[in-house]
Amino acid sequence: MELSDSTLRHLCEVVDQPDLSGTRYQLGEELGRGGLGVVYAAHDTQLDRSVALKVMDADWAGEARLIARLEHPGIVPVYESGVLPDGRVFYAMKLVDGMRADRFAAVGPPLGERLRVLLRVGEALAYAHSTGVLHRDLKPQNIMVGRFGEVYVMDWAVEGVGGTPAFRAPEALADQRSDVYGFGALLRFLLPEAAPAALQAIAAKAMNQRPEDRYPDVPAVLREVERFQDGLAVEAYAETWWQRARRFARRNEVLLWLLAAYAAVKFLLFFWRPG
Amino acid sequence: MNKIFVGLIFGAILGAIDGATAWFTPDVRTMMASIMVGSTIKGMLVGLLSGWFARKVDSVQWGILLGSVLGLAFAYAVAALQQDHYLEIMLPGFVVGAIVGFLTQKMGTPAPVKRTS
Numbered sequence: 543m544e545l546s547d548s549t550l551r552h553l554c555e556v557v558d559q560p561d562l563s564g565t566r567y568q569l570g571e572e573l574g575r576g577g578l579g580v581v582y583a584a585h586d587t588q589l590d591r592s593v594a595l596k597v598m599d600a601d602w603a604g605e606a607r608l609i610a611r612l613e614h615p616g617i618v619p620v621y622e623s624g625v626l627p628d629g630r631v632f633y634a635m636k637l638v639d640g641m642r643a644d645r646f647a648a649v650g651p652p653l654g655e656r657l658r659v660l661l662r663v664g665e666a667l668a669y670a671h672s673t674g675v676l677h678r679d680l681k682p683q684n685i686m687v688g689r690f691g692e693v694y695v696m697d698w699a700v701e702g703v704g705g706t707p708a709f710r711a712p713e714a715l716a717d718q719r720s721d722v723y724g725f726g727a728l729l730r731f732l733l734p735e736a737a738p739a740a741l742q743a744i745a746a747k748a749m750n751q752r753p754e755d756r757y758p759d760v761p762a763v764l765r766e767v768e769r770f771q772d773g774l775a776v777e778a779y780a781e782t783w784w785q786r787a788r789r790f791a792r793r794n795e796v797l798l799w800l801l802a803a804y805a806a807v808k809f810l811l812f813f814w815r816p817g
Numbered sequence: 818m819n820k821i822f823v824g825l826i827f828g829a830i831l832g833a834i835d836g837a838t839a840w841f842t843p844d845v846r847t848m849m850a851s852i853m854v855g856s857t858i859k860g861m862l863v864g865l866l867s868g869w870f871a872r873k874v875d876s877v878q879w880g881i882l883l884g885s886v887l888g889l890a891f892a893y894a895v896a897a898l899q900q901d902h903y904l905e906i907m908l909p910g911f912v913v914g915a916i917v918g919f920l921t922q923k924m925g926t927p928a929p930v931k932r933t934s
Contacts, residue, residue, distance in 0.1 A: 811909070
């Protein structure tokens, strides 16, 4: 019996799909494919809710345990993990309704909104580091921005996973400063074309080829970005006196206008005396 | 430093400076000391009230508005006492009030939030 191309294609797809019999989940569409597995939308029949189901290519149960350990508003919570009849490990997690950070950046949001997303990512990363967990594969495709502005860091990589070249630190042994590199690369990616030089300098410092010349940790980068937002000088960027004066004027605009108004009033009264 | 203290300090400094500019008006130079004392006290009163307001309301616009209204009112009172130099006293007093109102909003620690439940 001969099979048509479309039938063959369908059979291949069906064979490739995970067998969820014996679980409480009904398979939905494929959401994405990563180095360690495939993420599907699924329906939890017991609790009647949509979830994301990650089916691992190999026995990477460690990833689920790793993420389950991390409880933070910026990290997608794991609901449950298990083993499929074919031996593959899966875990169910919150299904985030939103878009990936690369698509978010492509929409052209204002700088403040881009930095807000970056800061939320940094907070999640700093928290993970405080528990001894590294991300190892920080990139826009692993950041989700929800419909209501919530930000989630996904795909926490386990040891032995290399990361993505453009966002991966050059050193072989990963540590916190390797994630600082990835965080700097993420900042550079999220910045619009005509981004302020101070922000570009922060990204460049975080992405320094020599780990010891980067920021020591993610909170140090966050502090720099917050200093920029507050109109203060940042450590990574040496300003000229003119740039410093302009920044001061921007930061104290209202006060300078009021002082100018006072000077103008005094000047006018000096030259024009009634009576 | 709490906002009332910030208001008092800046009100006193700006009031004193504003009073000192009376030196540029030759016919009042003989009263410099009393003008400076009066202007300093006026600034401190504006600062005190603006600082108290800033503890209650966190708004730069309202701070500037209240400061300028208070500055204008106290300057009017001072000018009314002398029955002269209304414009020279009230116009700068108005702007100094606005500056003090702005500074009390921007500087100093706000009042602690009271929990009712």
